[in-house]
Amino acid sequence: MAKNIIVIDDEEVVCRMTKMVLTKEGYEVETFTDSKKALERIKEKKFDLVITDLKMEDVDGMDILKTVNKLYPDAKVIMITAYATLDTAIEALRGHVFDFFPKPIKIEELKKSVKEALGK
Amino acid sequence: MKKNVLSIRQKINIALGIEAALLGIISICAFFSFKIVLSKLHFIEIFDELNISFLEMRKTEKNYFLYHDTNALQEAYQKGENAYYMLQRAQTSLVSTLGRQNYHALTSSLKQYLNTIQNLQKSQRPSILEELRLRKLGHRLTQFSSSLIKQEHKKINRIIHQNTMMFFASLVAVLLSQLFLWQYFFRFLAKKLLKMEALTKAVAKGHFHEVAIKHSEPNDEIGSVVNAISRMAQELEKREEQLLQAKKLASLGVLVSGVAHELGNPLNNISMLAEGYLSYYDSLSDEEKKNFMKEVQVQAERIRKIVRNLLDFSRQKQPEFKECSPIEVVEKSISLVENQLRISHIKLHKNYAPDLPAIYVDVDQIQQVLVNLFVNAIHAMPKGGRLFVDIQTNDKRDKVIIKVKDTGTGIKPEILPHIFDPFFTTKGTKGTGLGLSVSYGIIKQHHGKISVDTEVGKGTTFTIELPAYSSKQAKEGKHG
Structure with a gap:
């Protein structure tokens, strides 16, 4: 069974491109530009990997991370952010983030990281 | 030319000086009139004694005429002599009151009286003529002294009456001058304090x-x-400017991270699109x-928009002020969003006060502010x-007040303090967060305000409150 991934970013292009790339890699991908709706979706369905932006309105990446860690301790989280500071990186890594991507995201690196996360 | 205005202390000193002079004059007048009254009383005292001597002299004179008692004549002589010494002793005060002529008339009458007594004493058989002369002289003396006493009493009464009137008049004058002076000071100070109150109120309001x-003498x-x-x-104005500058610097930090985030996203999108492509x-x-490629274009446009707004925000462009009608500026701005209003099903209600004063503004900048407010609405x-959209003026007609009111979602209290901060936006990727901060600066x-x-x-x-265009600004040829 294909591994499922949820991508959360308020930038539609990020969602679309990530979905296109990862679908071609054989994953099942769901995308959300609205982090609130994404959080609800996470609560009702387990995803093997969560790729989320850090800075978003209403519900931010750290909120998503906390929920995933609580509900599905074995699920992996990849954090992306438009402007990375040391503080956000440390905070994210403390919250057991699998990987941390500052924008601009290199598609090849992302593919590699996803592969590692899902143990392919 | 600078007016040479007296200071309040000088004015109070002058007022007190006038009061003191007035009281001094009154006191001097009172002192002299009392002195006159006292001297008159002293004179009356002397004359009372003289009068008594004259009366006693005449009483003994009568005894002589009734009983032909020569001892009585001697007694009358002694009393007359006593009176004469008394006249001599009080010469100075009597001369000053009676005058030299009257004094001499009195003393010579008394001397003649005494001589007549002596003549009568000397003659064995006194002549009737001599006796008549004695009576006449004696009568004249008592008559003279009693009429003088009456006269002096009258004088004293007149002086006392005059003094009473003078004191009353002085009291009225002092009271009136007090009333006038304090009224003047009260009004003067109240006027100045009101002016100060207005100034401090303006400071409190941040104007x-x-x-x-404003300057004063x-x-x-x-x-x-x-x-x-x-x-x-x-x-305070300088400090406010410095504070504003400091705030601007502080917001630079926000600005930099804002720029990183704002530009980071479309750049990332372009990068991903290119790599994927x-x-x-x-x-x-x-x-x-x-x-x-279309998506790349959209993202590039996003960057262009951010950069343009950023330039607007940071540009220290000197505004080009000119006199214009507030209605004209508002109408021009409305025309730019009219289509958007129609599409968005928004009904526009305009309310412009008649006879609005002109404003002195950079039309493009004010238009930018208004369009930004309309788009936000x-x-x-x-x-x-x-x-x-309302345009009003205040009572003083020194301000034009433009109100832009919508029936929209409103602003949450927690974000209200940040709406004028650069890069603060509630519109996600749709907004740059610079619109209101640029408007604020303009x-x-x-x-x-x-x-x-x-x-x-x-x-x-x-x-939005804008200062109305005044002739003063026209003269200065610049704003503020």
């Missing part, structure tokens, strides 16, 4: 500029206070390839609504 340009203590307040306002070039259809009413540069009043679920009102 430093209008206070800073420095000769006056209140004038110095007014000048001090004006200097304080100048300092190259990686999957062979498997992409022509249509998909076109869509990739449109975004706050996604399901349509009503937009009210209005500030026009010496105006922008404020907001909002209620969640009911709507928001933005109020």
